[in-house]
Amino acid sequence: MGDMHGGWRRTPTKCGGTPAALYRVGLAAAEVLLVAVGGAVGTLMRVVPLGLVPGHAALTTLSVNVAGSLAIGVLAKALHGSRVSKHIARALLAGGILGGLTTFSGAVLEAADLSRADALAGVGYAFATMLSCLAAAEAGAWLWGATRGADGSGAGRSEDLLACREELEEEV
Amino acid sequence: LSGIELALVCAAGSLGAGVRFGVGRIAGSRLSVLGATITVNLGGCFLAGLVTALAPSELLNRVALWGFCGGLTTYSGLALELSLLARRVGLLRSGLIQALAFAAGLIALGAGWLLGRI
Numbered sequence: 001m002g003d004m005h006g007g008w009r010r011t012p013t014k015c016g017g018t019p020a021a022l023y024r025v026g027l028a029a030a031e032v033l034l035v036a037v038g039g040a041v042g043t044l045m046r047v048v049p050l051g052l053v054p055g056h057a058a059l060t061t062l063s064v065n066v067a068g069s070l071a072i073g074v075l076a077k078a079l080h081g082s083r084v085s086k087h088i089a090r091a092l093l094a095g096g097i098l099g100g101l102t103t104f105s106g107a108v109l110e111a112a113d114l115s116r117a118d119a120l121a122g123v124g125y126a127f128a129t130m131l132s133c134l135a136a137a138e139a140g141a142w143l144w145g146a147t148r149g150a151d152g153s154g155a156g157r158s159e160d161l162l163a164c165r166e167e168l169e170e171e172v
Numbered sequence: 173l174s175g176i177e178l179a180l181v182c183a184a185g186s187l188g189a190g191v192r193f194g195v196g197r198i199a200g201s202r203l204s205v206l207g208a209t210i211t212v213n214l215g216g217c218f219l220a221g222l223v224t225a226l227a228p229s230e231l232l233n234r235v236a237l238w239g240f241c242g243g244l245t246t247y248s249g250l251a252l253e254l255s256l257l258a259r260r261v262g263l264l265r266s267g268l269i270q271a272l273a274f275a276a277g278l279i280a281l282g283a284g285w286l287l288g289r290i
Contacts, residue, residue: 032190039189039243040182047181047238051173068248076252100189104213104245105220108277130270137251
């Protein structure tokens with residue numbers, strides 16, 4: 001009888017552990033799937049302009065990088081306090097679409113390519129990319145706060161971007 | 173780019189994005205998110221250099237460079253992390269880290285290219 005009791009007492013912890021682990025695995029699988037789908041969409045959004053305007057790969061790459069950086073600034077602010085699942089939004093939009101749209105290797109490759117003809121052009125391209133992408137991320141976050149403020153809802157204006165990210169990280 | 177080529181490039185981009193996410197999840201707890209992002213980006217640059225030197229075929233080039241490396245590496249993630257870092261350490265230091273990451277990217281590209289030439 002005593003053994004049975006011990007057995008019963010052990011069971012709940014076993015049962016309690018398994019669904020939680022399953023949930024984590026399922027969530028990770030769903031996130032990877034969303035990132036993969038988003039990655040394909042983002043890549044398409046980058047490759048179609050690259051194919052449509054051949055010979056202007058450097059400018060196209062810079063444009064998609066700036067656009068993606070602007071969008072992620074907006075997204076980071078927009079997700080703060082929203083009811084959308086952070087896991088889904090982060091995997092599909094940030095990790096997938098925007099991650100697939102923007103490219104670091106492409107920017108570095110274009111800078112190297114430009115510098116073969118003119119070293120100064122390569123350096124200029126590198127600095128143009130760095131400055132405009134960082135500025136775009138900041139502008140995106142500001143833009144969301146400013147437009148929400150103008151709406152009268154006021155949401156997001158006073159909140160710092162860092163607080164938004166910490167909220168995202170807490171969910172991991 | 174034909175339809176089938178476009179599909180191949182996008183599939184490679186999808187794979188690259190998945191690898192980036194996986195590496196971020198595994199390395200993100202040890203490195204910071206910024207560290208993981210830079211690591212993945214440098215890996216993508218190395219691979220891009222390698223592919224450029226090997227120059228298999230026009231199609232494989234695009235699948236590897238535009239597709240896989242493009243999906244693997246990210247500028248939006250880097251920009252967000254740098255803009256968050258700027259709030260802690262200031263815009264100047266954050267910008268300096270970006271410049272170092274970019275320079276490291278050029279070195280990784282060159283290293284990959286040299287390896288491909290051997």
